[in-house]
Amino acid sequence: MTNSFPNIGVWLSPSPSPLYGLEGNTIHSESPGQEETFVLPKPGAEGEETPLKPNFLRILSWDFQVERNGRSHFTSRYDLMSQKEPSLVIRRGQYFTITLKTNRKMTEEDKLSLIFTVAGCKQPSYGEGTQIGVAVDGINFAGWCAMIESSTENSININVFSSVKSIVGEWTMEVDARSGQQDNNFPCNKSFYILFNPWCSDDEVYVEGKDERNEYILNETGLIWRGTSNCMRPCSWNFAQFEENILQCILYVLKNVCRMSPSNMSDAVKVSRAISAGINSPDDAGVLVGNWTGEYEGGTSPTKWGGSELILQEYFKNKKPVKFGQCWVFSGVVTTACRALGLPCRSVTNFSSAHDTHNSLTIDYFFDDEGSVMENLSSDSIWNFHVWNEVWMTREDLGEEYNGWQAIDATPQEESDGK
Template identity: 35%
Template sequence: MDYKQQTMDYKQHTQQNICVFPGTGNDHCRLKYVNFEVAENTISHETQGLSKDILVVRRGKPFKITLMFTSDLWDPRTERLVLEVCLGNMSEKMPVQFSDKCSNPGGWSANIYHGDMHLQSGAIHICSPVLSAVGMYDLFLHIESSYHRRSYAVGSFVLLCNPWLKDDSVYMPQTSKLEEYIKSDYGQLYMGSHLNISMRPWSFGQYEPGVLEACLQLLQVSPQHHSDKNSDYIRRVDPVYISKVICAMVNCNDDLGILKGKWQGTYKDGVKPTEWSGSADILHQWVSSKCRPVRYGQCWVFASVLCTVMRVLGVPSRVVTVFNAAHDGNGNLKIEEYYSTKGEKLSLSKDSIWNFHVWVECWMRRPDLGEEFDGWQVVDPTPQEKSAGIYSCGPCPVAAILQRDLGTPYDTGFVYASVDADIIRLIVRNGQVVGRMEDTKSVGQMICTKSVNSDKPENLTESYKREKIPMMGSFAYEPMPMMMSSACEPNAMRMRCKALEVKEEMSAGLEVSLSINGEPTVGEEIALCVTVTNYSSGSRVLMEHLSAQVKGYNSSPQESFWKTHKEVHIKPGQALMLQHTILPSQYESVLAGDDIVNVAVVIKDVRTKERVLAAQEFSISSPKITIEIEGGDSVHMKKDCTAQVFFINTFKKTLNGAVLTVEGSGLLQGKQEARLAVLQPGDKIEKKVSIMANSPGTKVLMATFSHSNSPSVVCRGFQKVSVTTD
């Protein structure tokens, strides 16, 4: 029986968690019905809200079912009860014992506790082994005597990992962390750049109807399951195996996975990645389309969906952002970046650096690698490079990254490069390298996740990397051959660098830094400051070349939208501060709402030809959208509540074709809009919506504002909503 049919048949036989079955034959003892005691079991097993249709329990911990027999008495002296659990073609029988303790520590057991036995009913406590496979099990009852045997299909239940149980390989001792990394359906994603971190909430949605079923179906349609069902079931005891399978199934590159990735071009045939605010809508769309990939995802979407599935399956998980994450295409732990002598970044390398990259950490023991690698494991579902022939990364122990043990299996070298590779920055002129420096600090500038019980970021950087000894390389000024390579997705980080004249006796040279004044905001001027310090004993004539380019967080920069250059005279020991301003009119036509600006300056000594490079990347903040929930941010389930959403035009110009859109998975059906043909400076566009939640947990209400003056610039606002059952 396949998974979908199994679920459908079970739902047809369930009413308020009680399964009714007719008796068979003329024997005097027959089963009348079975109560799965859902309320009691889900509280005991920390699975409340995961499903309304089926019992969900955790491995290694007893759960209770009550058998009710017909008025004819069951005599345990002449008839014995045997329960049987089945997972696919595998099954195990367990005779019902009268005992207050687990009678079969290494296998399944079924016990009637002393004092629980009633003449016409029996409360049976079923316990699975700690090393049990995750999945949906069928349960059967056999009533056996010396002369006959009667069998009943009792129903089905779902078995998950048990991070509350010490012997489970996903055990996590801290209750507060289990609340955050298993039970919480709400998270914060950190994006932008390490100098200007932006936050957006995400609804993991594990309590939304159908999400549990979607996560189980993901296992059932995996290539591993189709290839060998029994082997797949046997290996599902291991969270290392589960995380590897799920990681590959979140992207659709090799299988019937959930999400299709896209990083540029139009998104008209799907949903733009920035428009997602939760996992439930994505999982529902995947199931309803019969496992066709959902369009589209990027790294934070892939990671958030993976986090949802792993939390549902019982593996503690959290979403982690790496700022300035390297993509080491050739595995040499070096990232090459090329710049022109005018400060323009060039797309000439196979390597790349993403302003931010998002993956997942899953908590588990690693008996396959040794206890020193227990704890958090990096699992990255974004399809970047193949691992063992499929687009999957991890589970890689964070401890192996910290120890720089690059021989550890599960993509340790690739993950290490992501957080700690070195950058080689090259200045190129006429196909030759005329300047070079090595930067050992910029990659993995900050690594963070949502703090426990707080929306503030927790800095994880020291868990991944130790302080490196600076290796500031001097520039070479004799032309060198340049190794050309294919286009990539490079990026430059803020840096402070020194260039030394290459002579027989090294003399002091120039120091250059580049900074952004304040927090750049769409519609406002961008103020830049280049600081040049002359450490030499003589005056110098310099040429300053400054260039600004727009780029996506993981893509190659476009052509410069703004340039400037001028001659600068500097005295010995002098420090000059060169101020520059980019006007809104100079960037609004090319800058999209989620883009990042790359600015670089090259300072050239006119006499010595010495060149010094400094670069900076930053994101531009959008004006705020205000979302106010009537009565506060906590609402009651299945009760109407009003939300007021508005945007005030803080720009200095009139906006045409203003549109304010409000949506929220689990709160609103579809999207609701407000439109204004003209929105004057200081005026407001607003929308009042009625929200109602049908399930408990934390939801996210999202609003977007756009206008026809600059269609690519979209402002977004988010508000988390806590739904209670009181």
């Protein structure tokens, strides 16, 4: 289990650094008895460019320390991390290291701030957590902080601690630098990804056991059970949560199909519920089309699928629902989606599974005066089997007695909250 820094309020540096609050374009020191203001650079007028002094501290390049961060965050297997030009994938509530290449050695007169923004957010806001300003060697109100680990003549290693409540998804980063009275901004042209963190005891999806984390987060294959209560048959499934475009596809579904606001992407309850809605196609053009007719012309029979990879990659490529799926297929894809985001998840099979369509918690049959079943009124049924999912998390909204496995079901049946 990796070590993660505590939440806001514990200093990373040997002695307390100033607490910075962001207001408009200015970072103000809030430490008692200190008067220090770091004004972030504002964009100049169109065509205007203020020449930098020759000795200004410039950021020449970036290194997201993919190999080092991947090991400590258990994200090395993501395809994004092994590409020719890799993108960093990390887990929230845990520090990660970045290296800045500079034109000279950093001095005490140089001030750095890191600005993190949720990618694609039209109106990033500090209040909603879609933009975060972190003064290097300071601490920010949103639970993020940064400190210099080491520096040389031409590089700076910075440890950044992300909040355990960070928004899950794609982020961008830029550095605001101040040398003397001059400011400048250095945007990074490479985005990175933040996931839920089952290894962090402060995260709502924390899982204590190593074996459980390996099974419900890192395991790429598993068995999904089908058949009947008298003849249970396992179906091997390749979850493929680390493969090409899988993470990007799930984030696309949450943003464009489920229309989740970025601020809700920090909440495991809301994200898992959105996944269960976005994996099926009714009403929202989600990932899979359900089909129980036995006729599969124009698509793939549900029994032909052996994993989630081809389904999600086809959907991400065409942005159209993939044909066809039944309960175990929906469940397998949900497991992939959850594990890709860092949500501990498993597929669960129930044999002789009652399907209640009227919220009565009973299976109701109606008979006429001759003892025949009235088919038009008897819509409840008992299926041979049904497969849904469970996601592990705490429930701050309900109380700790409800912590643990939470059921979600992507098979299109009855509406949930009108959806």
